[in-house]
Structures are given as C-alpha cells and as structure tokens.
Amino acid sequence: MKKIVxxxxxxxxLPAAIMLARSxxxxxxxxxxxxxxxxxxxxxLHIDEKELQELLNLQEVRKNLIGMDTPCQxxxxxxxxxxxxxxxxxxCDLSHVISAVESFLPYLEKGNLVIIESTIPPLTCRxxxxxxxxxxxxxxxxxxLLCHCPERILPGNxxxxxxxxxxxxxxxxxxxxxxxxxxxxxxxxxxxxxxxxVTAALCKLMENTYRDVNIALANEFALVAxxxxxxxxxxxxxxxxxxxxxxxxxGIGVGGHCIPIDPWFIKEVDPKHxxxxxxxxxxxxxxxxxxxxxxxQKVRDLVKPQIVALGAAYKPDxxxxxxxxxxxxxxxxxxxxxxxxxYDPLVKEYAYDSLLDVVEGKDCLVVLVEHKKIVQELESNLxxxxxxMRNPLIVRFYL
Ligand SMILES: NC(=O)c1ccc[n+]([C@@H]2O[C@H](COP(=O)([O-])OP(=O)(O)OC[C@H]3O[C@@H](n4cnc5c(N)ncnc54)[C@H](O)[C@@H]3O)[C@@H](O)[C@H]2O)c1
Numbered sequence: 001m002k003k004i005v006x007x008x009x010x011x012x013x014l015p016a017a018i019m020l021a022r023s024x025x026x027x028x029x030x031x032x033x034x035x036x037x038x039x040x041x042x043x044x045l046h047i048d049e050k051e052l053q054e055l056l057n058l059q060e061v062r063k064n065l066i067g068m069d070t071p072c073q074x075x076x077x078x079x080x081x082x083x084x085x086x087x088x089x090x091x092c093d094l095s096h097v098i099s100a101v102e103s104f105l106p107y108l109e110k111g112n113l114v115i116i117e118s119t120i121p122p123l124t125c126r127x128x129x130x131x132x133x134x135x136x137x138x139x140x141x142x143x144x145l146l147c148h149c150p151e152r153i154l155p156g157n158x159x160x161x162x163x164x165x166x167x168x169x170x171x172x173x174x175x176x177x178x179x180x181x182x183x184x185x186x187x188x189x190x191x192x193x194x195x196x197x198v199t200a201a202l203c204k205l206m207e208n209t210y211r212d213v214n215i216a217l218a219n220e221f222a223l224v225a226x227x228x229x230x231x232x233x234x235x236x237x238x239x240x241x242x243x244x245x246x247x248x249x250x251g252i253g254v255g256g257h258c259i260p261i262d263p264w265f266i267k268e269v270d271p272k273h274x275x276x277x278x279x280x281x282x283x284x285x286x287x288x289x290x291x292x293x294x295x296x297q298k299v300r301d302l303v304k305p306q307i308v309a310l311g312a313a314y315k316p317d318x319x320x321x322x323x324x325x326x327x328x329x330x331x332x333x334x335x336x337x338x339x340x341x342x343y344d345p346l347v348k349e350y351a352y353d354s355l356l357d358v359v360e361g362k363d364c365l366v367v368l369v370e371h372k373k374i375v376q377e378l379e380s381n382l383x384x385x386x387x388x389m390r391n392p393l394i395v396r397f398y399l
Contacts, residue, residue, distance in 0.1 A: 001025055002075040004183070005107075007100040009036055009067065011047055011257075011320075012117055012151045013080030015158045018055050021065035023186035028074065029067045030103075040067030048319045048348075051159035071104040076183060080117040080151070085261045091268045092121050094128060101132050108136040113145040113179045119204055119258065120148065121265040125172060125197040145176035148197040149184065150204035155256075156318035156346075166190040170200025208262035209277055214248045215259075216280035219287055222250035222398055226294075232398055250398045252368055253287035253325025255314025260284065260323050288328040291368075291397065295333060298395050299364050305338065305391070306362045310355075311369020312344035319346040326368035345373045356381065356388050363391040370396070 001024050006017040009029040014036075017029040029040050039046045043062055045053040055061055071077070081096040097118055108114075114133060116125060125148050130140045138144050148170040153161040167184055169192055171177030177194040184192055195203075218236070225232040236247045254260050263281050267274040299305040314324040321327060321344075330342045343358055344350040352358045355377050359365055365385070367374060378385065378394075386392035 002183075003028070003073075004076040004078060005030055005071050005074040005104060006078045006080060007031075007071060007104065008079065008081035008096070008118070009040060010080065010082070011155050011158070012153065013078070014040070014045070014047060015049070015052055015153065015162050016078060016080060016117065016151075017065055018052055018061060019162055019187040020183070021061045022055055022058065024060075025064065025183075025186070027065045028072060029065060030069065030071050031067065032069065034069055037067035037069050040065065047155070047158075048346075049156070049158045055159075071107055073107045073109065074104075074112070076113045076115065077104050077108075078115045078117055082257075083118045083120055085264050090264050092124075092265050094120070094124065097124075098128070098132065101129060105133070105136050108133065108138060108144060110138060110143045113147070113176065113183070115180055115183070116146075116148045117151050119150055119262060119265070120201055121268050122198045122201040122205070123269060124148075124201065125170075130172070141173050141176070145171070145173075145179050146197070147171045147176045147180040148200045149180055150200055152204075152207070154318065155320040163187060164190050167192050168200040168203055169194050170197040171195075172197050202266075205262045205266050208259045209266060209280075211248075212254060212259050212263050212284060213277060213280040215251065215254055216283040218248045218250040220283055221247065223290065251287070251315075251325075252291045252329060252397055254284040255323040255325050256318075256320060257322045288325045288332060291325075292329050292332040292336075294397075295329070295364075295366055295395060296336070296338075298393065299338075302363050302391060302393075305364050307333065307338055307340045307364045307366060308359055308362045309333075309340055309342045309366045309368050310344070310374050311367060311371060312342055312347045312350045313369050313371070316370050317346070317372055319344075319348075321347055329368060344369065344371070345377075346371055356384060359385055360388050361390050363389065364393040364395060365389065366395045367397075370399075 003026040005028045006013045007030045009031045017027045021027040031037050079100045081100045084093050086093040133140050140146050152165045169177045169180045181192050222232040263277045309330050311326050312321050330340050333340050343352045
C-alpha cells in the first residue's frame, strides 16, 4: 500500500489523514505544531469531531497513522495548511503553502503525486507551485504529478461530509487527476469529478462566494424590512413561494474560515469583474455593527444593563469561532462600555454548566447563534430563565 504524507493536520488535514489511514495507507501527519503531533501519536483528536475520534481509536488507524514534525519520503504528499487573507493587501497569504512544499522538496522522487487541498487562488498551481516543485530537478506533469483537490467539509460535521460530499479533482494533466482519483476513491462515497487545477480552484471560490453574495442579499432585505416594520421571516417565506426564488436566511454576519475570505481570492485574480462580490463582502462585514446597534437600541432604557450573549461560534451548530461575527458584536458592545458575558455550549472556552445560573440577575439575554442546543434550552425553560433575570429581556434575530 502507498505511503502518504499529509502536511498540516488541522480541520482539513487530520480528517483526511485518518480516513486514508483507515483505508489502509501508511500515513504520516506532519505539523509544525508539536502539540498536534503529540496528540496524533497519543491517539487524541485535537478537533471536536466525535466520529473521527472513534475512528482514531481503531487499532488499524493507530497502526497506519503517525505524527511527525518534518516530512519524509512518500508516494503522495497532500498539503492542507492555512491560506489566510493578508489583511493589508487583501490577497491570499500563500506563505504556509510555500513553506509546506519547500519542506518536502528534499524528499520528492520521480513518480510522486502532490495534492494541494488548501484553498488557493486560481493559477496558484501553475504560477507558484509548479516552479517551486521543479526546484527539485524533477519535471511536473511527467516526473511528478500535481492536483488541486479543494475541500468542502463543514467543521462539526466532518465525518459525514468528508465521506459523502462530491469532490473536485483538478489535475494539471489527466494522469495527475487519475492518480488523485485513486487516492480519494479509497474513502469518498460522493462523486469524484475530474477537471483541471484552475477550474477546481475557481469552483471552490465560486461556491463560497455564491453563499456570501446570497447571504448579503438576505441581510440587505432584512435591513430594508426592519426599516419598513416588515417581518423579514414572513416576507422571505412568502417570496420563496415563487417557483424560481430561494432567498436564504439573514443573519448577524458571515464568519468561518472560508466564506468571508475566499471571495477576495477571486478579486485578486480579476479585480475588474468582482464589483458585486465586493459589495456583498462589505454588506456582510458591516452586519456585526448593525446588530450591535440593534442591541444598543433594545437596552437603551436600562441603566448599566448586564447582558448575557449566547453563541460564540461563527454559525449555528458548529464549535468553530474563526472570524465569528458573534464575537465581533460582543467586542463592539464591550468597547462601548457595556457589560457583556459571552457563553456558548459548543465552544469549550465559552461553555457553561447551567444557563439558569448564567442569566441569574441579568438584564438582557441576547441570542447571537441559534445552536439547536440553545434553542431547546430556551424553549423548554423560557419562563424559568425569565424568572431568574432582573429584567426578562430576551433578544433574538430574524426568527
Ligand atoms: N476548516 C474548514 O472548514 C475548511 C474547509 C475547506 C477548506 N479549508 C481550507 O483548508 C486549508 C487548511 O485549513 P484548516 O482549517 O485545516 O487550517 P488549520 O489551521 O485547522 O490547520 C492547518 C494546520 O497546518 C499546520 N501548518 C501550518 N504551516 C505548516 C507547515 N509549513 N508545515 C506543516 N504544518 C503546517 C498548522 O500548524 C495547523 O495545524 C485552508 O486553505 C482552508 O482555507 C478549510
């Protein structure tokens, strides 16, 4: 069986490494974070995904997967390191991808397959990765194969999605795509679509941009409805009765590691044709400030209101807090001098034992993220929760 080195064992790389190890490959998970390497070697998952932890407990997975802090020789190298937005230049920061590729250059051999799973701007494989790989003296396309296979998983539901989502396999040539298909078909039950590297990268960015633009439209409708005194939920419900209309739900802003970032990678390659995309980005970025204003309005008659905010994750039913609009809203309120405590039952650092204790003597409960767990708790205990508060003011958005 082939040996696979996965560089970067975070939300994306570690699940892939576990699935490949379960498929029988010998897998080396490489990370510059030694705590992660140690956790892998101790069979401990550092991300909160129950089913993946169960897989990692399996003897065959433990046997096939080891963690290391540097790469080694292998048949396949998979790169799953971060590609954040350079906040100043508003372009993709490829430094992690570049150093990840440089780290395995000394181990590259004829016949190797390199797969980039990190989200990258279109043309990155051709303009950056190929010249980098060819520093090894090997020719990409003949000596080494190269594919961009973007990931679509949702943190919190990774096991289900990594197996069942359809996937794009973007080879720089047909041989590369076929080689990568063989690897992914060992655990993916969704369809595998073969395409080229540029198309695969653009598709990934289009998917997240599509979500961003449509959420911005829903958010803009919500702001208009608010001004008109119209119930936006009812308006969307009724508008969606049109056979060709499907308006999304508005929200408090857009977060996570992908949707607020990926549209910028399209702008980076074609600034002339991304006006709508950038307007949507701005609308969604402004939502936390608008929601903070709505909260200020709700508590304006209270003297020194003590506020409890529920939900820190970037969206319902995930523990991921990256780019979370909820946290931005809480910070905006705190900067204004409001006393705000933040809790989230799904996020370890914001967890609580009892919601009833948390709201004791408080003036306002703001529900920022409607996790199922939060909704259930509110529905089953609403009267009791209110009775514990000094002022029974509960603020929810767009319900
Ligand atoms: N998280 C998601 O839901 C998601 C979904 C789809 C795509 N992506 C994309 O996948 C890529 C990885 O994202 P993630 O969420 O897994 O990030 P992450 O931060 O969870 O994990 C990345 C890991 O790479 C390690 N790392 C960084 N540089 C390294 C190097 N040179 N060598 C070895 N290890 C290195 C980090 O220590 C970290 O553990 C990004 O491009 C992201 O945009 C993420």
